[in-house]
Amino acid sequence: MSTTTQAPQPLVGTPVVRKEDRRFIVGAGHYTDDITLPNQAYAYILRSPHAHATIKSIDTAAAAAADGVLAVFTGADVANDKVGGLPCGWLIKNKDGSPMVEPPHPILCDETVRHVGDQVAMVVAESRAQARAAAQLIEVDYEPLPAVASVRDATNPDAAQVWPQAPKNLCYDWEIGDRAAVQQSFKQAHKIVAIEVVNNRVVPNAMEPRSAIGHYESPTDSFTLYTSSQNPHLIRLLLGAFVLGIPEHRLRVVAPDVGGGFGSKIYHYAEEALVVWASRKIGRPVKWTSDRSEAFMTDAHGRDTIMRARLAVDKEGRFLGLHVENFANMGAYLSTFAPAVPTYLSATLLAGVYTTPAIYAEVKAIFTHTVPVDAYRGAGRPEAAYLLERLVDKAARELGMDRLEIRRKNFITKFPYQTPVALEYDTGDYHATLDMALKTIDYAGYPARREESARRGKLRGIGFSTYVEACGIAPSAVAGALGARAGLYEAASVRVHPTGSVTVFTGTHSHGQGHETSFAQIVADELGVPFSQVEIVHGDTDRIPFGMGTYGSRSLAVGGSAIVKATDKIIAKGKKIAAHMLEASEADIQFKGGKFSVIGTNREKSFGEIAFAAYVPHNYPIEKVEPGLEESAFYDPKNFTFPGGCHACEVEIDPATGVVTIVDIVAADDVGKIINPMIVDGQMHGGLAQGIGQALFEEALYDDSGQLLTGSFLNYSMPRAADFPFFKVGNHVTACTHNPLGAKGVGEVGAIGVPPAVINAVLDALAPVGVTDMSMPATPEKVWRAIQSAKKQNNTQAQS
Amino acid sequence: MSRIALKVNQKQVMVEVEPRTLLVELLRERLLLTGTHVGCDTSQCGACVVMVDGRSVKSCTMLAVEAEGAEVTTIEGLGSGGKLHPMQEAFQRCHGLQCGFCTPGMIISAVDLLAKRPDANEHEVREWLEGNICRCTGYHNIVKAVLSCRDVQSGAAQQVEEKQS
Numbered sequence: 001m002s003t004t005t006q007a008p009q010p011l012v013g014t015p016v017v018r019k020e021d022r023r024f025i026v027g028a029g030h031y032t033d034d035i036t037l038p039n040q041a042y043a044y045i046l047r048s049p050h051a052h053a054t055i056k057s058i059d060t061a062a063a064a065a066a067d068g069v070l071a072v073f074t075g076a077d078v079a080n081d082k083v084g085g086l087p088c089g090w091l092i093k094n095k096d097g098s099p100m101v102e103p104p105h106p107i108l109c110d111e112t113v114r115h116v117g118d119q120v121a122m123v124v125a126e127s128r129a130q131a132r133a134a135a136q137l138i139e140v141d142y143e144p145l146p147a148v149a150s151v152r153d154a155t156n157p158d159a160a161q162v163w164p165q166a167p168k169n170l171c172y173d174w175e176i177g178d179r180a181a182v183q184q185s186f187k188q189a190h191k192i193v194a195i196e197v198v199n200n201r202v203v204p205n206a207m208e209p210r211s212a213i214g215h216y217e218s219p220t221d222s223f224t225l226y227t228s229s230q231n232p233h234l235i236r237l238l239l240g241a242f243v244l245g246i247p248e249h250r251l252r253v254v255a256p257d258v259g260g261g262f263g264s265k266i267y268h269y270a271e272e273a274l275v276v277w278a279s280r281k282i283g284r285p286v287k288w289t290s291d292r293s294e295a296f297m298t299d300a301h302g303r304d305t306i307m308r309a310r311l312a313v314d315k316e317g318r319f320l321g322l323h324v325e326n327f328a329n330m331g332a333y334l335s336t337f338a339p340a341v342p343t344y345l346s347a348t349l350l351a352g353v354y355t356t357p358a359i360y361a362e363v364k365a366i367f368t369h370t371v372p373v374d375a376y377r378g379a380g381r382p383e384a385a386y387l388l389e390r391l392v393d394k395a396a397r398e399l400g401m402d403r404l405e406i407r408r409k410n411f412i413t414k415f416p417y418q419t420p421v422a423l424e425y426d427t428g429d430y431h432a433t434l435d436m437a438l439k440t441i442d443y444a445g446y447p448a449r450r451e452e453s454a455r456r457g458k459l460r461g462i463g464f465s466t467y468v469e470a471c472g473i474a475p476s477a478v479a480g481a482l483g484a485r486a487g488l489y490e491a492a493s494v495r496v497h498p499t500g501s502v503t504v505f506t507g508t509h510s511h512g513q514g515h516e517t518s519f520a521q522i523v524a525d526e527l528g529v530p531f532s533q534v535e536i537v538h539g540d541t542d543r544i545p546f547g548m549g550t551y552g553s554r555s556l557a558v559g560g561s562a563i564v565k566a567t568d569k570i571i572a573k574g575k576k577i578a579a580h581m582l583e584a585s586e587a588d589i590q591f592k593g594g595k596f597s598v599i600g601t602n603r604e605k606s607f608g609e610i611a612f613a614a615y616v617p618h619n620y621p622i623e624k625v626e627p628g629l630e631e632s633a634f635y636d637p638k639n640f641t642f643p644g645g646c647h648a649c650e651v652e653i654d655p656a657t658g659v660v661t662i663v664d665i666v667a668a669d670d671v672g673k674i675i676n677p678m679i680v681d682g683q684m685h686g687g688l689a690q691g692i693g694q695a696l697f698e699e700a701l702y703d704d705s706g707q708l709l710t711g712s713f714l715n716y717s718m719p720r721a722a723d724f725p726f727f728k729v730g731n732h733v734t735a736c737t738h739n740p741l742g743a744k745g746v747g748e749v750g751a752i753g754v755p756p757a758v759i760n761a762v763l764d765a766l767a768p769v770g771v772t773d774m775s776m777p778a779t780p781e782k783v784w785r786a787i788q789s790a791k792k793q794n795n796t797q798a799q800s
Numbered sequence: 801m802s803r804i805a806l807k808v809n810q811k812q813v814m815v816e817v818e819p820r821t822l823l824v825e826l827l828r829e830r831l832l833l834t835g836t837h838v839g840c841d842t843s844q845c846g847a848c849v850v851m852v853d854g855r856s857v858k859s860c861t862m863l864a865v866e867a868e869g870a871e872v873t874t875i876e877g878l879g880s881g882g883k884l885h886p887m888q889e890a891f892q893r894c895h896g897l898q899c900g901f902c903t904p905g906m907i908i909s910a911v912d913l914l915a916k917r918p919d920a921n922e923h924e925v926r927e928w929l930e931g932n933i934c935r936c937t938g939y940h941n942i943v944k945a946v947l948s949c950r951d952v953q954s955g956a957a958q959q960v961e962e963k964q965s
Contacts, residue, residue, distance in 0.1 A: 017892055017893065018895065020900070021891070024897055024900030025875075025884065025888040025891050025892055025897065025907065026876065026884070027833070027874065028835065029835070029901075033834075034828075036829075036832070129820070206899070206901075206935060207902045208839065209839065257899075257900065259901030260935050260936055291841045292839065292841050293841055293842075514898070679895070681895075682936075682940075682941060685939075685940040686937055686938050712840070712844070713842050718844075719938075720933065720939075721925070721939040721942065722926040722929075724926075724939060726940055726944075727940055
């Protein structure tokens with residue numbers, strides 16, 4: 001009697017419950033601040049209360065003498081030790097080919113502070129409370145200087161200067177596209193539709209505040225940094241090579257459990273260098289953990305652009321040409337990837353999902369006396385999508401066309417599609433995702449719902465956004481040509497143990513995305529081993545291969561592909577071993593469902609048997625194959641991936657209060673092939689919440705003197721559970737054509753697509769009242785004022 | 801320094817604390833119960849919620865000395881006899897967490913809600929969680945998890961009633 005062994009059910013595409021949850025739900029996660037090293041000291045950083053000031057003197061004597069204080073450091077100590085400044089990871093060139101202005105970024109200020117929260121001195125003490133108390137004893141004599149916080153003010157000729165080497169506060173003036181072709185298209189236009197939109201400054205606010213522990217061990221002259229980071233290898237490279245001059249083999253960076261990032265934990269921050277440097281100075285581990293208030297004034301903020309666009313359209317509503325000007329706030333210093341955000345990550349997306357044949361964009365990056373601005377969930381792509389989708393709605397209104405018809409008329413339908421702004425989209429189906437969204441939100445039933453709201457005295461509106469994004473940031477050569485100072489590939493090692501269980505070392509990092517589960521699903525399927533036998537390791541430079549971490553929705557598309565490449569090598573080697581053991585030719589060996597077998601026979605060896613043979617090579621093709629079963633791979637993608645889709649939003653507005661209530665949110669997306677639908681939906685929910693947060697609630701506000709007005713959760717409006725309905729998310733898959741998983745990426749999609757859908761819905765609701773413009777966030781006050789001023793205008797017009 | 805006695809996760813604890821020590825500092829730094837998190841400094845985020853004498857409390861709003869004689873339950877002590885609490889199970893089952901940082905506070909807060917209102921509806925769950933901020937999930941699966949736990953618990957309660965009747 002023959003026994004039939006059932007092939008294991010594939011896990012890819014199924015909602016496997018997350019492995020990592022177990023430790024989090026019992027409180028056994030290990031975030032950086034949870035780690036306490038023996039003999040650990042605590043750092044507190046004294047920060048500038050001024051947006052711009054000269055430090056005339058610092059007196060640290062009283063602080064140094066305070067209870068428990070081990071050391072007090074200032075900018076002078078940093079300079080004496082010749083500590084380098086924080087480097088910028090991206091070089092953008094001006095229109096004339098000259099490099100951008102790249103000012104220094106010392107880890108403790110020397111003579112000048114340039115934003116509220118700039119780091120002035122560091123106290124290290126036995127306890128957190130002692131360090132904090134002692135810092136209050138430091139006397140800093142500041143001479144306040146004029147400051148400028150907004151892009152609009154910073155470009156005025158008489159504006160305060162952030163850097164003497166950057167006249168008019170200009171960091172760079174960059175361009176992309178064909179200016180002449182766009183000018184030509186304007187001559188042929190039936191109509192030119194113009195818009196100016198502000199993309200409001202937001203604060204990422206990952207729930208875990210940043211934290212770092214530096215640990216110098218003199219017997220080995222080696223350093224360890226524990227840090228809440230999205231990319232430990234990048235931090236090791238920047239900290240080691242540029243700031244402290246530590247060779248990489250003596251610097252270990254560990255990013256343990258990290259409580260969210262959304263971009264803000266990509267960058268190399270001063271505190272990471274300070275704790276490592278201070279640990280060597282005092283000979284003890286030094287921990288620093290940010291307060292939330294401190295996070296508001298030190299974590300890189302997001303967005304903050306003013307964009308102006310003009311769109312040339314013909315009589316039928318076809319787009320002929322697009323001209324865009326973008327003024328982007330960089331803050332006071334250049335954060336790690338800041339220069340890339342409005343250029344490489346935003347201007348290249350200005351074709352959107354449309355066949356606009358001529359596009360020209362220019363980007364002016366501006367210094368201000370504010371916290372550095374850098375990539376935040378979506379990074380540049382939300383700005384492009386917001387501009388385009390507001391503009392397309394406006395074009396429809398001005399042409400008297402239906403807003404969906406004008407979109408459909410201009411959709412890209414043939415792939416691959418080369419845009420006029422550098423990118424080549426591989427796949428997509430924008431009609432399908434639009435259809436899906438319309439069906440899910442019951443667009444046919446919308447007029448009745450609108451009427452029903454009107455009967456209750458409420459204004460109802462529906463808004464759409466059809467968008468595309470580029471993620472899986474790549475390829476290295478293209479990124480390099482556009483200014484990246486790093487490669488953007490990913491690495492993986494797959495170690496098969498003698499008894500057949502598997503440890504995978506990935507260069508990506510998970511801070512909530514569930515890699516320990518979705519990557520294990522892939523490996524379990526590829527190697528035919530049980531899910532429980534696969535462990536994913538990330539976040540420790542002493543364990544993982546040199547990888548680039550997690551951002552730009554790249555982990556699955558790039559990091560997952562590296563894992564597949566490594567498992568392919570495992571299988572190829574396994575076949576060689578199996579061929580020897582089964583006395584067959586390698587060409588006759590197939591691998592399926594965890595078994596190596598000779599094609600057309602019942603002779604087979606299980607994956608575990610092959611693994612065991614590789615480590616106990618008694619009967620082994622030792623002349624052809626090395627013992628052991630461990631393979632590494634690096635994957636540098638050929639292209640970006642291009643998720644896209646349609647987001648639809650239905651709102652109801654109470655005209656008496658201006659309160660906007662989200663009635664329905666629909667996201668119909670194409671994120672490529674899906675490994676774990678439960679995790680994909682969760683990523684969508686989170687992105688949507690952040691996008692709606694930006695559209696309705698969130699804004700980081702500075703006053704004219706550069707004081708941060710929204711410096712805590714008391715005055716920065718974080719979305720709460722009662723602000724949202726359940727989200728309706730769905731997928732229409734077109735597989736990515738150039739990575740082995742067919743995956744595109746989902747991390748940022750929600751935050752990119754939804755803001756314009758929300759604002760378009762608000763404007764749709766307010767159209768009967770006569771309101772024609774609305775900026776983010778559409779707060780009750782703003783909406784109420786817009787209604788009042790429209791009413792006033794209507795009355796004046798009626799009277800005249 | 802003040803000497804205080806309290807029960808934490810069913811264990812008697814005697815410690816000396818400074819008068820300024822917050823309950824969350826006692827839990828995290830002295831008792832090394834790091835499952836309770838600190839996500840803000842204005843008592844807004846709820847990552848530090850623990851159970852004190854059967855009520856959910858933000859442990860950053862309470863001095864350790866105020867917990868004298870109290871019974872405190874943290875996320876580490878929520879399950880019993882090696883078994884997870886049904887709310888912990890529901891959060892995992894419904895993908896109610898991503899980065900996990902807000903999760904302990906969310907779970908404890910939700911447990912308190914269902915203790916007070918075993919039949920809470922979606923609206924009540926959303927309103928109750930006003931003091932707990934999550935940046936990852938858009939609250940979608942958190943609300944689902946709480947409702948799912950409610951259904952499991954009410955189902956279990958019904959079964960007990962049926963057996964008794």
